[in-house]
Amino acid sequence: MQTPDTARLAALAQHYGTPLWVYDADTIRQRIAALRQFDTIRFAQKACSNTHILRLMREQGVKVDAVSRGEILRALAAGYDAAGEPSGIVFTADLIDRDTLATVTEHRIPVNAGSIDMLHQLGEASPGHRVWLRINPGFGHGHSNKTNTGGEHSKHGIWHSDLPAALDVIRQHGLQLVGLHMHIGSGVDYSHLQQVCGTMVELVQQVKAHGHDLHAISAGGGLSIPYRDGDASIDTEHYFTLWDQARQDAAAVIGHPLALEIEPGRYLVAESGNLLAEVRAAKDAGSNHFVLVDAGFNELMRPSMYGSYHHITVVPQDGVQKPEKDTVVGGPLCESGDVFTQGDGGVVLPRRLPAASVGDLLVFHDTGAYGASMSSNYNTRPLIAEVLVDGESDRLIRRRQTVEELLALEQL
Numbered sequence: 001m002q003t004p005d006t007a008r009l010a011a012l013a014q015h016y017g018t019p020l021w022v023y024d025a026d027t028i029r030q031r032i033a034a035l036r037q038f039d040t041i042r043f044a045q046k047a048c049s050n051t052h053i054l055r056l057m058r059e060q061g062v063k064v065d066a067v068s069r070g071e072i073l074r075a076l077a078a079g080y081d082a083a084g085e086p087s088g089i090v091f092t093a094d095l096i097d098r099d100t101l102a103t104v105t106e107h108r109i110p111v112n113a114g115s116i117d118m119l120h121q122l123g124e125a126s127p128g129h130r131v132w133l134r135i136n137p138g139f140g141h142g143h144s145n146k147t148n149t150g151g152e153h154s155k156h157g158i159w160h161s162d163l164p165a166a167l168d169v170i171r172q173h174g175l176q177l178v179g180l181h182m183h184i185g186s187g188v189d190y191s192h193l194q195q196v197c198g199t200m201v202e203l204v205q206q207v208k209a210h211g212h213d214l215h216a217i218s219a220g221g222g223l224s225i226p227y228r229d230g231d232a233s234i235d236t237e238h239y240f241t242l243w244d245q246a247r248q249d250a251a252a253v254i255g256h257p258l259a260l261e262i263e264p265g266r267y268l269v270a271e272s273g274n275l276l277a278e279v280r281a282a283k284d285a286g287s288n289h290f291v292l293v294d295a296g297f298n299e300l301m302r303p304s305m306y307g308s309y310h311h312i313t314v315v316p317q318d319g320v321q322k323p324e325k326d327t328v329v330g331g332p333l334c335e336s337g338d339v340f341t342q343g344d345g346g347v348v349l350p351r352r353l354p355a356a357s358v359g360d361l362l363v364f365h366d367t368g369a370y371g372a373s374m375s376s377n378y379n380t381r382p383l384i385a386e387v388l389v390d391g392e393s394d395r396l397i398r399r400r401q402t403v404e405e406l407l408a409l410e411q412l
């Protein structure tokens with residue numbers, strides 16, 4: 001968990017207005033540095049896809065993953081291309097729509113396929129295209145059932161026993177196999193890791209047995225971050241050691257060195273970001289005390305969607321911290337689930353917070369991942385601004401959307 005400089009955040013809120021996303025460039029650089037042992041760090045941009053963040057990643061030598069045509073165009077706009085190996089951009093999905101197929105074909109962007117149908121469609125449109133196979137190993141783990149991407153309830157990846165069939169389709173269309181990929185979930189429990197690594201080596205054995213070659217394996221993403229005080233930080237050294245062993249075992253099977261990729265989203269950006277919101281009302285409802293801010297779940301979706309915890313700091317307007325009281329923090333949306341302090345299933349969970357009143361600032365910590373990128377226009381609320389802090393400087397990296405821009409889409 002990051003401890004933000006609240007005086008600075010208050011000044012930024014004053015200058016740019018609220019609600020506001022603020023990211024810290026140095027924190028991102030530090031997280032990248034902690035994963036440098038991997039041959040390729042591939043940023044899962046779904047966590048935070050602002051092109052200025054992508055540019056920062058590119059300047060640090062980080063490659064990028066895209067999961068939609070829009071994310072491919074973002075990566076291209078940030079200066080990435082698909083030349084060379086490893087490719088600057090990889091497209092990962094379980095299906096490919098027609099427009100995206102045309103775009104990956106045009107830019108020769110390698111495709112990490114999660115279904116055999118994708119391989120057929122790609123092979124017909126773009127013979128010789130580079131592909132990865134995303135395998136569902138039959139088990140998975142996530143911080144919530146909604147972020148577990150392995151096992152038979154999950155729509156993700158090619159089921160492990162279908163690997164030989166996928167390899168046949170690759171041969172049939174003359175596709176070029178780059179590597180095998182596994183991502184079993186987001187916010188993983190590391191006790192699974194040994195099993196994941198062992199499964200990867202077994203899958204590589206099958207690739208070899210079918211007479212195919214490959215150049216890389218990908219560990220996927222899923223690395224957790226400490227959202228609560230006292231949560232452990234991931235031991236990236238240990239994480240690398242286990243995957244490096246899998247890479248060496250797989251290389252021994254294949255008969256030549258293999259590159260090792262990692263594909264984190266959350267780990268690289270979550271702790272770099274804060275959401276700033278202003279208290280606009282405070283009221284009681286029976287035994288509950290509500291503090292209502294100008295940001296809602298259309299900005300920060302995670303508490304409503306997964307019951308996720310984000311630490312909240314109250315920055316009092318008058319500089320005087322008040323005694324704590326049990327507080328339910330909510331937003332402006334016309335929906336009861338628009339509450340930031342809730343558990344899984346929508347139960348309101350009051351939190352001990354210093355008493356806050358109108359004009360105070362609330363800082364929602366560790367919101368750099370799956371914050372802005374999961375925002376919506378619900379209740380006709382325009383997307384809010386994003387600011388990047390770099391050392392002493394700060395700059396707007398996305399201006400606020402306007403309601404007029406939303407209405408323009410409907411002026412036909």
Ligand code: LLP
Nearest residue numbers: 044183186187221222223263264265266370
């Ligand atoms: N690679 C693939 C193929 C993925 O599907 C994902 C995340 C990642 C990498 C990056 O996972 P990360 O390192 O960020 O855990 N909205 C949820 C997380 C959903 C993740 C979906 N896939 C949340 O706010 O927790």
